[in-house]
Amino acid sequence: MNILAELQPKIVEKMIDDNIVMIDVRRKEEYKRTGVIRNAHLLTFFDEFGNYDMESWMKEFEKIVISKEQAFILICAHANRTRVIGNFLIEQGYKNTAHLFGGMALWTQELRETLTYN
Secondary structure, eight states, rough: OOOOOEOOOHHHHHHGGGTTEEOOOOOOOHHHHHHHHOEEEEEEEOOOOOOOHHHHHHHHHHSSOOSSTTOEEEOOOSSSHHHHHHHHHHTTTTEEEETTTHHHHHHTTOOOOOOOOO
């Protein structure tokens, strides 16, 4: 059985240039508040009310993660949303699912590089 891998910020930082797919599931106002990790795909999952459109999100996700064997890292503010989404994707058969431990809160606390989102 696959489990969701929790990757420390220092590990994720080293993977940025390795073409690992990173998907930031936060909302636009969150991107603006903290910035985004270089090379991350911005694909909001939950709206501000906690609603989501799974079919629409999966359609966009499948354009980025093109096989169930492809490795990817999910990113959110505190790693709560990514834990839920990651476990769902594992149930769908995705084998190399990881998320950023501590989310962007820990990333920024450790003063790691972010790009400004406009």
